Amino acid sequence: MSSTGTRIQPPPRVIQAARSPVMASAFAGRKKVLPILELALLIAASIAPLVLRDYITVYATRVLILCLFALSFDLVWGYAGILSLGQSLFFGMAGYGVALLSRDFGVGSIFAVLPAGALIGFVAALLLAGFLLLGRHPSSVVFVSLGTMTGAYAADRLARGSHYLGGQNGIPSIQPMTIGSHELSEGPGFYYLVLAILVLIYLLSRFLSRSQFGLALAGLRENEQRIAFFGYKVQHLKAIIFAISGAIAGTSGSLYAFHEGFVWPNMLGVVMSTQVVLYVLFGGSGTLIGAVVGTAIVEGISFWLSDNYRDIWPIILGVLLLLVILFRPLGLISLVLGERERVGHFGPSLKEKRNAAP
Amino acid sequence: MPLLEAAGVSKVFGKLTALDGAALTVGEREFHGLIGPNGSGKSTLMKCLAGALVPTQGKVTFINTDVTSLTPPERARAGMSLKFQITAVLPALTLYDNILLALQARSSLLDLAFSRSRGRLHEEVMKMLVQFRLADRAFDAAATLSHGQQQWLEIAMALACRPRLLLLDEPTGGMSLEERRVTGELLQPIKQHCSLVIVEHDLDFIRDICDRLTVLDQGKVLASGTVAEIQANRSVQEIYLRRA
Numbered sequence: 001m002s003s004t005g006t007r008i009q010p011p012p013r014v015i016q017a018a019r020s021p022v023m024a025s026a027f028a029g030r031k032k033v034l035p036i037l038e039l040a041l042l043i044a045a046s047i048a049p050l051v052l053r054d055y056i057t058v059y060a061t062r063v064l065i066l067c068l069f070a071l072s073f074d075l076v077w078g079y080a081g082i083l084s085l086g087q088s089l090f091f092g093m094a095g096y097g098v099a100l101l102s103r104d105f106g107v108g109s110i111f112a113v114l115p116a117g118a119l120i121g122f123v124a125a126l127l128l129a130g131f132l133l134l135g136r137h138p139s140s141v142v143f144v145s146l147g148t149m150t151g152a153y154a155a156d157r158l159a160r161g162s163h164y165l166g167g168q169n170g171i172p173s174i175q176p177m178t179i180g181s182h183e184l185s186e187g188p189g190f191y192y193l194v195l196a197i198l199v200l201i202y203l204l205s206r207f208l209s210r211s212q213f214g215l216a217l218a219g220l221r222e223n224e225q226r227i228a229f230f231g232y233k234v235q236h237l238k239a240i241i242f243a244i245s246g247a248i249a250g251t252s253g254s255l256y257a258f259h260e261g262f263v264w265p266n267m268l269g270v271v272m273s274t275q276v277v278l279y280v281l282f283g284g285s286g287t288l289i290g291a292v293v294g295t296a297i298v299e300g301i302s303f304w305l306s307d308n309y310r311d312i313w314p315i316i317l318g319v320l321l322l323l324v325i326l327f328r329p330l331g332l333i334s335l336v337l338g339e340r341e342r343v344g345h346f347g348p349s350l351k352e353k354r355n356a357a358p
Numbered sequence: 359m360p361l362l363e364a365a366g367v368s369k370v371f372g373k374l375t376a377l378d379g380a381a382l383t384v385g386e387r388e389f390h391g392l393i394g395p396n397g398s399g400k401s402t403l404m405k406c407l408a409g410a411l412v413p414t415q416g417k418v419t420f421i422n423t424d425v426t427s428l429t430p431p432e433r434a435r436a437g438m439s440l441k442f443q444i445t446a447v448l449p450a451l452t453l454y455d456n457i458l459l460a461l462q463a464r465s466s467l468l469d470l471a472f473s474r475s476r477g478r479l480h481e482e483v484m485k486m487l488v489q490f491r492l493a494d495r496a497f498d499a500a501a502t503l504s505h506g507q508q509q510w511l512e513i514a515m516a517l518a519c520r521p522r523l524l525l526l527d528e529p530t531g532g533m534s535l536e537e538r539r540v541t542g543e544l545l546q547p548i549k550q551h552c553s554l555v556i557v558e559h560d561l562d563f564i565r566d567i568c569d570r571l572t573v574l575d576q577g578k579v580l581a582s583g584t585v586a587e588i589q590a591n592r593s594v595q596e597i598y599l600r601r602a
Contacts, residue, residue, distance in 0.1 A: 137429065211471055211473040212465065212474075212476050215455055215458060215462070215470075216459065216462070218450075218455070219451075219459045222450060223446055225430075226446045227463070228429075228430050228434075229430050229431070229434055230431075230434055230460050230463040230515075230519055231431050231434035231435045231463040231464060231519060232431060232463050236467075339499075343451065343499075345497065346455045346458060347452075347454050347458065348476040348477045348480050
């Protein structure tokens with residue numbers, strides 16, 4: 001048990017929040033903000049390419065792919081309390097994997113490369129989980145975060161040194177992804193494809209995080225040791241959600257590779273991993289919509305800043321991020337989403353109750 | 359055959375011997391109190407029973423199985439449940455979800471992913487909440503409960519795993535007199551299906567609900583027997599007088 005000594009976890013803030021008078025009123029009036037917000041964002045995303053200029057649509061496609069990547073991190077950290085600082089490992093490995101499929105085997109069909117990317121992410125995450133999470137006793141947050149980070153760092157260095165993987169330059173000019181005989185190049189077509197995948201995976205994640213499995217994950221995040229005493233196989237739960245998140249990161253990595261047309265070692269490395277942490281903290285971890293909003297806003301601001309303040313924009317962005325983390329530790333989403341709705345509750349729906357009644 | 363048997367249990371932390379060959383036997387549907395002065399090794403013995411600590415020496419047998427080196431989840435699955443000394447309810451979750459979390463621990467992963475057991479468990483959750491007088495707070499976050507209510511929620515959660523044996527570490531710590539009385543009432547009905555090992559400083563409380571007592575002093579068992587026997591025991595009286 002001593003290995004769980006150092007705990008870095010979200011809940012203490014939650015306790016404070018729940019005791020404050022503001023939150024007490026939020027508990028009382030159970031308004032549903034979340035579905036409205038989700039629907040509004042979906043509508044906005046659906047009409048965006050119609051009103052945006054083409055080069056912005058291309059940028060927005062990249063942002064949606066990163067949203068998918070952010071979802072994968074949010075599932076492990078925001079929902080299950082596993083601090084994975086090596087999420088880019090699955091993103092990048094899948095990216096390199098599909099790039100090699102395209103370069104060496106001429107495989108570019110979407111029905112082959114996306115499942116391949118998801119599978120690479122899934123298997124890589126499962127293997128890493130075997131090392132980091134599946135011991136007989138639960139491993140500490142620090143151990144897992146350093147372990148995942150080391151994995152990402154090592155992969156980055158390996159890719160840089162590997163002639164087969166193109167060294168520092170990575171693998172350039174990947175052939176476009178195909179659906180049947182149609183080639184998908186960047187633009188509105190690619191945008192809607194990514195949006196559809198994002199919505200699908202968002203809905204699946206939403207279903208899972210609100211299921212009884214989601215309740216078990218919430219228990220894991222709140223107090224891992226406690227739920228182990230209930231008889232939960234804590235390590236198995238962690239490995240499962242870690243592998244699922246790896247598959248999502250892999251899907252987004254393969255989309256990224258085909259969208260950009262090349263892969264390079266940064267996709268595997270620590271910088272990419274850190275970026276996704278920032279997206280999720282900024283938007284609000286533990287809510288799927290927070291991860292999406294965080295990614296869109298951080299990327300949107302960077303885009304605008306880099307255009308207008310060419311030299312100092314990273315500093316401005318850094319200060320903004322710090323301010324949010326200082327003053328809204330639960331992320332921007334906490335401005336509109338009450339605590340009760342954020343955590344959710346897991347009891348049966350009315351229908352399930354009726355079915356259970358004799 | 360007793361439900362739980364601990365024999366010759368020792369635990370050494372560096373130079374400190376916290377337990378020195380302690381023994382404990384608990385029968386089916388028996389409420390067994392573990393008492394002794396501060397530092398006598400009660401909590402250490404409790405942790406060795408629950409699996410939070412592995413004894414340096416000795417053996418713990420539970421339902422004819424040697425559980426000495428099993429992890430807490432393995433013991434939980436065998437039918438042992440523990441209520442922590444410091445309350446460990448999950449503060450951000452509602453009371454309802456706290457209980458459901460405990461109840462669904464034995465559902466299969468597929469049942470969990472497709473939420474197939476929560477309809478069936480609903481009535482059980484509500485029954486526990488009613489039994490522990492928390493039903494009107496069912497959909498409030500556990501963090502909003504008073505200390506005493508959190509302790510009750512903990513006991514409810516520990517019982518929700520349907521254990522054969524419940525280990526309670528200081529269930530009435532920090533409670534008012536009235537809350538203690540209610541806690542005693544809440545514990546009585548569980549005797550029909552469950553044994554209890556309880557560590558408690560409040561001797562009146564423990565006398566009221568326990569069948570048998572074991573007294574520890576400096577890591578050793580000083581006496582063990584029915585409540586009446588222990589009350590009449592000279593050496594037990596002495597250690598309590600000595601420190602009073």
